[in-house]
Amino acid sequence: MAIRLLSFLLCFLCSLPACSQLPLVLDSGMQHVELSPYASLLRDASGTMTIDDVVAARAEVPLQKTFNAGFTKDALWVRIEITGNEGHPHDWILEVNNAVMDDVRLYGKNKAEGWKEWVSGEDIPRSRWPVQYRNPAFRINLKEPGPHTFWLRIASRNSISAQLSLWAPDVFSNRARDEYLAYGLLFGTYAMIIVFYLFFWISTGEIVSGWYTIYVANSLFQMLISFGFLQEHTGLPGRITDHVLAFLICSSIWIGARLSAGVLELPRVMPRLNRYLVGAATAGFFVTISLVAVKGYAAGVGLAQxxxxxxxxxxxxxxxxxxYRGHRPAGLYLLAFGLFCAGILVRVMRNFTLLPPNFATDNGFQIGAVLHMLVMSMVIMDRYNAMKAAAGRAQAEALRVKAEREAYLNVEIKKRTASLTQEITRRESMEIELRQSLDVEKQARQEQLDFVAMVSHEFRTPLAIIDTCAQRILGTVPSAITQERCSHIREASYRMTRLMDEFLSLDRINGDLRAFSPREEEIEAIVQKAVSEWHPGSIEVTYVERPQSVLCDTALLHVALRNLLANAIRHSPQDSSVHLRISVHEERAVKFEILNSGQEIPADEIPKLFQKYFRGRGAQGSPGSGLGLYLVERVAKLHNGSVSVLSSQEGSCFSLIIGEA
Structure with a gap:
């Protein structure tokens, strides 16, 4: 981020207005000339003008000291007129000192051939460049006498700003050699810093060193592309490098903010400002990179700068x-950027001839960048050492607190151990008392169950006698009143017997009387016994697929079938029959379906039908305990089966499955 900003500042300062155009007259002592003071500029807004159109227009204006037009879609034509004295060198190299110019063309006039064109730039394959160098450069020959006019056409998606220089070939070669040496040292320093802090980041997990590694890598790749080294050695076209450079420039907004916040320790000293800074930088990155994708390189990168x-x-x-408030990292941070700015300032003063050209002034930017990186490394290491010292103090304090805590805990443990020993002794005595109480309760419960079983058995005999007597009276063809009373007696006897079966079956299912004891039983015997308790014709039996036997507890299954049949008959219209359908379910299981034509069961009651003691709105006013369907579900689960219900306006169907796998 700082590199792009200060480079932009450099170009801006160098673009300040200068004196009017002067003719360039070469003599034998010249080896390097800055061409901007001797050049004039013509803008081609359409980008379609030819060399003949430009020559005929004659509408150029004097160029400023440094050629700087910023981001523009115009094609720029620079006119340079050179006159040589007797004895001046004939061969020269014209350099456009900007590696990211997309299309650079030089036109020179030959008396015999007319205008001749040389091409260079990022959109031109490197094989067609007249001079294989990182910047566009052209070989020109001034052997013919008289003034020589050259036209330089430049068009680019990037910011158009460059130094136009004329070099003697041997001086150009020496300068290129020195330049590659300086940049090699610069890039080597960057690479060394990246590798060192990458391993430092991995080994320590110190987040600021991680952001510093990313920051240096971002700066390194920006320079490799901006100075043309990556393109020179890889041949990547401008369309690719422009997008890569745009991403690096836009992302440097976010990376620089995160690094600066970490170095200055803003999350600790200014947490709210840190959130605003990082949030704004993140938004700036996404906005600018989106502009690059939608509007183009100039729109996004210009805003990013x-x-x-x-x-x-x-x-x-x-x-x-x-x-000013005495925060040490802030002073080191300002020192690092101060050295970088000093390098930029030396380069600017050299370009304005305020300092003589030499290795130090020519490479002031590189030297400032190296010093900047070294001081930044010192900042990171100083921060890490401070954190390490703080961690050491914290660890020592933690050890002291731990020792005090352990001493305190040892005392407390002894107290608690004595207290727990007393509590364990007390609870052991309580456990013995509870076990004795539980044995007494179990014995009382068993006696109660035995009594209930005995009473129920004793009740069955008189109930059977009452039912038999009522049947015999009905067999003598008594009067209508006597028949009605005998029917009431039988219904009451049957209801009493069924209630006793339900309560005894519930106790048995809960494991209070005896264990669940299934065995193989004939299906027809079970069905006949269940149907025989009702008048002939009231239940229609259908075998969809006749199973031979089923593994079940006969008594419990009989209770379940009787409850389902009784429930179906109770809720069926008079003179209608209930259907009992038997089929095989998944090989070994048996499915009993009980269908009636009664009223539809309300949807809100269906989930509650199998709950204990639940009675629906349709059962209000009729005798019952609310245990019938609950017992059916418990019997089904004991038999590894299930019970379900489907109800509609045509009636209801209860499905009981016994013996599922």
């Missing part, structure tokens, strides 16, 4: 404030 400039000024302001 504005946001980056604002962010840097804001962070420098925060750093200055914190440094």
């Amino acid at each position: 504005i946001i980056a400039a604002t962010e840097v000024l804001f962070i420098i302001g925060i750093s200055t404030y914190l440094w």
